[in-house]
Amino acid sequence: MTHNLRAETLTIQGHRGDAIEAYVAVPTDVDQHGSIVVIHHLPGYDETTKEIARRFAANGYAAVMPNLYHREAPGADPDDAAAIARANGGIPDEQVVGDVEGAMNYLKALPTANGKVASIGFCSGGRQSFLVGCRLPLEGVIDCYGAFVVGTPPAEFPLRVTPVVGEAAGLRGEVLGLFGAEDQFPTPAQVDELAEALRAAGKTFTFRTYQNAGHAFFSSDRPSYRVEAANEGWREIFTFLSRTVG
């Protein structure tokens, strides 16, 4: 593997056929590949998450990251768009599912695609990755420290976030969950609760909880970055992808 890739910003069809911005990274050194939809975190469609998309492509997987805040602020800086989305109370789950479905369709239509697609999301995107895995035909679902997959947010929360564990029966693919032992969103107890729910639903899953790591331990540009947890987490991710999407 040479790690050769092509990466660019494109317009894809999202929810209800809306034209939305997306960052696409495709390996150019393989004849066929699995694919992954990358769901950005609450701070938005930012440079570090684009870097994650490129990392997948460098390792042989096509990746698309839809800009989930494109409608809120077309062309705006990611942090400005994220601020608008937050002020508006977040974005509806139905719209997220539609946008990820558009990204999934784009990936499946690539001439080099093997037809298998997974999803991965970080922070708020972790919950959204679980959600889309319950509603779309995805071969693998990776949840990186997503809060409120289980557990109901307090009533005063202005964002429209509801737990999605109740939809677990809809999961068609395996689940990989990566968490920090020091995280409070989700807490280790909530991770245990999610594991129990998946067990009860008869789903195949792998959970890893890393010591000395809290929320956002993959974020290499933030003080929350934990190199050991992140490196081990990346190894888990690529092992999981090899098993689920090829």
Next chain:
Amino acid sequence: MCTYQTETLRLRASAKTPRGWVSMTDASVYFDHPVHFPATHALMIDVLNTSGGGVERVGLEMDAVSARNLAETILRALDNAPASLLDDSVV
């Protein structure tokens, strides 16, 4: 923390943006992961105008002590100003 906890309010204000002075209509205040401030968590203030389909925003990220000092300083400045001048600023 990634709590999603966000306080929002309507306001009347002007702010200096890279495009010059603009009117602002809303604000969000929250304690969460900053974009630029070098800490895991920070108190964030977004002053916004989302009318007309565009985005006008001035963002602030600061540590908790700075945020409390700023809030107290604002209240002190208002308390020290003559009431007639405070009325004068309300259009």
